[in-house]
Amino acid sequence: MPLTPEQQAEIDEERAQTRTTRRVVSEGMEEHLYTAYPVLDHGFVRVIDYMGDDNAITQAARVSYGKGTKAVSNDEGLIRYLMRHWHSTPFEMCEVKFHVKLPVFVARQWIRHRTANVNEYSARYSILDREFYIPEPEVLSAQSTINNQGRGAVLEGAEAARVLEILKGDATRSYDHYEEMLSQDGQDGLARELARMNLPANVYTQWYWKVDLHNLFHFLRLRADSHAQYEIRVYAELMCQLVKDWVPFAYGAFEDYRLGGAQLSAKGVECVRRMVAGEEVTQETSGMSKGEWREFMGVVSDPG
Amino acid sequence: MPLTPEQQAEIDEERAQTRTTRRVVSEGMEEHLYTAYPVLDHGFVRVIDYMGDDNAITQAARVSYGKGTKAVSNDEGLIRYLMRHWHSTPFEMCEVKFHVKLPVFVARQWIRHRTANVNEYSARYSILDREFYIPEPEVLSAQSTINNQGRGAVLEGAEAARVLEILKGDATRSYDHYEEMLSQDGQDGLARELARMNLPANVYTQWYWKVDLHNLFHFLRLRADSHAQYEIRVYAELMCQLVKDWVPFAYGAFEDYRLGGAQLSAKGVECVRRMVAGEEVTQETSGMSKGEWREFMGVVSDPG
């Protein structure tokens, strides 16, 4: 359970208050506001604020004075057109702010997305909590034997047990030592900015993360992808659900054109044309390397 | 008059509607929403949306679960501390979206601020209106004789009259020709993306411009400055008033530490110390060039 009763009370109080505004409101997103949705064993994602809705995208694309067209269907069609043709600036007109609690090694991947605003809990200034990510047995996997950057089969019982014992033991000991070094009981107490260096990368941190919808889609495309590390993917997948309720037309277009779509190379386009015209194409006659051909076949053949 | 009755009606309709939200609300900013405040002869600035208030800045700085401290005075003190010590990320947690109508030559300066989101009215896709900026006589100035990049005295009557006649005549003729080239009456009609090249830089364009508070302050510091060109400065000055009502603590800190403050060089610090200690310092003994000394004296001497 990631929240203390005091934290939950603060959240409940915020949710209980409503105010009057002239701004556009996304009913779907209002429902999610402030709620801490759990992710992993101690993490969460909660929406703190948002700006805009589907209509804000088309309104900016048209640079209009009011709501623009009344016909909702026109909005959906325009949003799909904009997504299909790689128009990015109208999607930048929506903004969202999250409060996220996440393990440090996940935060280190996340922060590589630079076009966002971040305020992280400072371990120079404050003391971190005793909370560490310990994987569930079903995601405790071996190194992949075919992909240097991925996981293979789930570890067997005895090996899994040893790993979990190590992770838990080292986390406990590191945190005990962290507290011991910080303690001002009978000693000066090491500076926080130094003591934190003893904590492992599965310790939890938290931050406020604010991003526009275009850059959020870019993040989600890479991190909700099956090649992303599981521990960041679960955050991205949850955020997909929130975005779907916030801007349903934009999310629908994103799902169709980005998440579920595929990029063909010039050689891939040529092969598709030949195959559609009835020709049998093999890797040898495709002009592709083996790796490219395998990925290409993953796109054009029915996985069923 | 920048707005047609239809546009004014659309704005009035938007202002008349209120909705319920769980988000934080800035009462000062709610009052401004959608209103088109006139700037120059045909331009305007209006706030389309905003995210956050003063409290959102300190909430992010503290990475807190709810509103954080109840004491408003603590918020102001923390905001001033953050501004004084060049903390930028908490101010990035507020966002604002404007609809701006402005002459093209102003838009070309404005767009140099890259950390913002922009959707501009497209002259490839649409036809621009017949609206041109013609300066008021009191801002029709000669080239400065001391600053290559600035204005000097206001032009005398006859010269001013000649200039205004030229500007008006050329604008009218250019727009007549623009319409003539576009016309499909008895001819094919030139493509819009080509015809627009005949329009001068004082034609009005418009855009949606979205920016976070930190980058907006950076923009305002440069463009509300007395060295900025008058035609962009009037936009910046109006926006200062809007920001003041939106985030009064943050704006107060910005006014004190940035707008009204001054940067001293290492040599300047040394000279101030000597002067405060009672020594008489001259340009010759200051180690500064003449230009630096003049600027330095502008800071440390009472202009009265």
Added chain:
Amino acid sequence: MPLTPEQQAEIDEERAQTRTTRRVVSEGMEEHLYTAYPVLDHGFVRVIDYMGDDNAITQAARVSYGKGTKAVSNDEGLIRYLMRHWHSTPFEMCEVKFHVKLPVFVARQWIRHRTANVNEYSARYSILDREFYIPEPEVLSAQSTINNQGRGAVLEGAEAARVLEILKGDATRSYDHYEEMLSQDGQDGLARELARMNLPANVYTQWYWKVDLHNLFHFLRLRADSHAQYEIRVYAELMCQLVKDWVPFAYGAFEDYRLGGAQLSAKGVECVRRMVAGEEVTQETSGMSKGEWREFMGVVSDPG
């Protein structure tokens, strides 16, 4: 002819000098350095400086101490892999700086690409030259009747002649008036920052533009595309040739996976699978709108 003899002499002098460096050198790019390649009637592109080569991309991807692998073929394979899987940061490790002369309306499109560094010739500070873009008759097109944002057939002789006469006449008159307003002969002379507002959007400006290879590829993908306006496309096409000689492996991957490739939607992937499996698919059974289907068929059918 865009260059004065003095400018050409400066360029020749720069090209004549060689220096010794320990940095990596791209022989292909060295040949292009400083040369002003003409674009449109008065424009040009010239490379002022560059950083890195193909090897710099793989070296950064590997975070290696020296040149990394000796096998050049490994570099090409890795670069293709990185491009295929949307790795962007290794391509950001190469940087290039251009000096570009271009009409203002092209500059206004160009500057929308924000992730680049720009220093533009200042018309507040300096006086612009009497140079205007006047299209060649073969690119003087009518408004497209099927695409609001594009060109249709080339204009017929008489209409074309009228348009060219207008463009030339207005440019000449605007510049005459610009000079007249600036003149300090018997009058004070209008400030440069004001006088420039009379110049039309086909006047030439120039800038230094510096960008990393990843963002340059993004620019080239959008601007060397057949939907881009002709007047910016010719700049992009020329720059493609320069990049090809600078980083041939990266450019080859870009050409295959981006320029010549295509994006399929989730519905598009599904249709391709059905078509490859021998099914006949029509717009009605595709689940796509008419616009989407037309674009999809443009990808999967042989244009021959």
Added chain:
Amino acid sequence: MPLTPEQQAEIDEERAQTRTTRRVVSEGMEEHLYTAYPVLDHGFVRVIDYMGDDNAITQAARVSYGKGTKAVSNDEGLIRYLMRHWHSTPFEMCEVKFHVKLPVFVARQWIRHRTANVNEYSARYSILDREFYIPEPEVLSAQSTINNQGRGAVLEGAEAARVLEILKGDATRSYDHYEEMLSQDGQDGLARELARMNLPANVYTQWYWKVDLHNLFHFLRLRADSHAQYEIRVYAELMCQLVKDWVPFAYGAFEDYRLGGAQLSAKGVECVRRMVAGEEVTQETSGMSKGEWREFMGVVSDPG
């Protein structure tokens, strides 16, 4: 010793090779190229590549065709003017690429500077080395009693010894366990992307970091400052020396106007004017808070 003999040989080989280029060369920077300058116990900074020199700054500011003015003194004056008046784009015309080895907790501060390009060694893909930052006794400090975010006095012998023992012991044990979990000897071996979570924040990582001079100055101003954490400051201070040899005029201006300068608030300007005019000003009559006054006095009084 941070480098293996193989790594040192690779560096030596790179340094031994020279090539011919038409590009501008900074002799001061050529001397530093590729050399790994040690920082902390296992870290280093080395310059991998650079673009531009002092002259490139003024050349871009002038948008000139060749070297621009021949008078070097004019370049220095212009560079100082640009720095004094917050012109940022000319400084963006220089670029530099570093290879840095640094503890993870330092990397986490560093990466908050977003306007830069980064390729970090991947612990998903590769196995990290057994190298941890262990502070020297003279920088092993207690928590500051006056500043929540800082260090106080150096720890006494016995407490320091206990801290060092903890840090060394935990690092050793964590790395032993990391290897044990990864081992495929008699077991499957945990995926690298999971095993890394057991490593503490003082483990070393490395990256290629590329940045333009304007943003590098911003980084150096914040991180070479006395309030920055010691462990990042030593990197910044070393980089200051490299930049000084690369672009001496720009660095001189940076040192004078930024590093050694001070920002006065509006109230501070007012107080300086009163003090210079001979008035005695106290905190009570200054209008400043106690904190502001203390910082202000730190600027205007001679520390001697």
